[in-house]
Amino acid sequence: MSKKSFRQAINEALRQEMRRDPRVILMGEDVAGGAGAPGDDDAWGGVLGVTKGLVGEFGRERVLDTPLSESAYIGAAAGAAATGLRPVAELMFVDFMGVCFDQIFNQAAKFRYMFGGHAVTPLVIRMMYGAGFRAASQHSQCLYPIFTHIPGLKVVIPSSAYEAKGLLIQAIRDDDPVIFMENKVLYDQEEEVPDESYTIPFGEANLTREGSDVTIVGIGRMVQIANAAADALAKQGISCTVIDPRTTSPLDTGSILDSVEETGRLVIVDEASPRCNMATDISALVAQEAFGALRAPIRMVCPPHVPVPFAPNLEDLYVPDAARVEAAVRAVMQYAGKQGARA
């Protein structure tokens, strides 16, 4: 056990799985860096240095820098997965899914079912997501609801370094295509992470806080925002459960429903655009399955339905923060309902 950053945790997961299984390969733009160039080999290790050092240990046969051709290499990763390799492809920013989405959702996602169960597609596609980097509209989106919408894809959104390592190793060992989403604001955050290899199963939520008044579900980095809000609220006498679903597909519906049965109040914090996102999806689930337990309307804390703005002051307004979560929790606590209106 030692302190490791989110970035190091991911790097370590990749390294350990590549040591364990020679079929695991990496590919993506500049995942090593310096291909064909006169200077250093391993010049980049990915744009934010996450795969640094891996080409040194595993060589360019297994760490492949690709041309700027996402359709071709993401598709190649899918084809390689269907034929015996276990590729981890890096798309860099999730926003680039636009140029290669067919290979993900019509090809990789559907092989197993469409071929009558005769194919496996052990593919992981890593990418960064999220606002807060001043990277503007085409480099800041969340987009995981779009992947979550596609049957056949698994979607993993780690909320911390510990989570990232265990979930990535699980993803690499999984036989289905897995979308692995890394919030770019987290890369430098450190926490205790075991040195040895470990897995975290998909579809099992983690309760990061336990309380009796309100259930807060957070997605990815929003788990941290939810924790911060819960800690502040605890000092004011409001006790919250915070749920990190870890994977949006499969989704641990049981943990969410159980908690709402106990608290009767639900706040969902989702950084994705507010239409058809995880907050609306979980709201529908709870409205359908736990309506009788609800003591207040469900509240969703999401950005407004606009592209991510560049100007720092606007971007800061855009991303949900702990203050907004606290306000939503207070609102559901104060909800008086019909009885309140009558009294």
Next chain:
Amino acid sequence: MQLNREDLLRAYRTMRLIRDFEERLHVEFATGEIPGFVHLYAGEEASAAGVCMHLGDKDHIASTHRGHGHCIAKGCDVSGMMNEIYGRKDGLCGGKGGSMHIADISKGMLGANGIVGGGPPLICGAALTAKVLKTGGVAIAFLGDGASNQGTTLESYNLASIWKLPAVFVVEDNGYAESTAASYAVAGSQSDRAKGFGMPSQVVDGFDFFAVHEAAGAAIERARAGEGPSLIHVQLSRYYGHFEGDGMTYRGPGEVDRLRADVDCLKRFRTKVTEAALLEASELDAIDRAVADQIDTSVRTAKSAPPPTEADLLTDVYVAY
């Protein structure tokens, strides 16, 4: 197109403006005051200037993430650009776009672009508009060696060819896509690719304004005459990293110093026009001073300009919630 004195002065001024804009951003970025990603065009000025000299407001260009040079050459307001890069309300995009998305539709500038390969299809569309509405306009896609490998680019070559669109694809080959060398990532050659799609192409020394200007002139004339698209492979180099903050360890020792010393497009322009007695050195010096002042003013203005207001978060898009 014959270049007269005014043209030469304008060409030099454009290149100097781009150079100073970028050199200054390099300095200012290091102070931490500029948010986000900034990709500098310094070293590549002759390409934007040489191509855009042939264009007017009815002509369209699509740019890349490395877009400041194209913006300046197409006539975007320098102060508006600087404000945008600082995330100010008076920026060309109201502070909502930033360096990677500067655009000015009124100038025929369809935007820098955060998606590599995003521009060439758009340029097919702009060329289609020109063709259908008979505006006489042409549309130019600037794209990098990296972008030349993107499916959208190759599809655009085909579309522009079969529709005989008034389009020109300017491949600015600076040898790298991020840290990956074009010698590794680009199969075949840019001109063979053009040939494969039935397009004429030219390979051009991108440090030589006059060579770019001449090649672009021919391609644009052909497009305006309704003879279809063509490709220009401009060979050049960037002086700074892929983005500000890139340590450039993938480049050879002394690579950039040698470029600056030996092939710099501004130095070569100056030597050529003064030796041929087309312009006086003093005229060029005067431009240097005026441009330095202009950049200085634009930075000072941008630093103290107000950011967008909170209400701006919800404008320019329909908002349901």
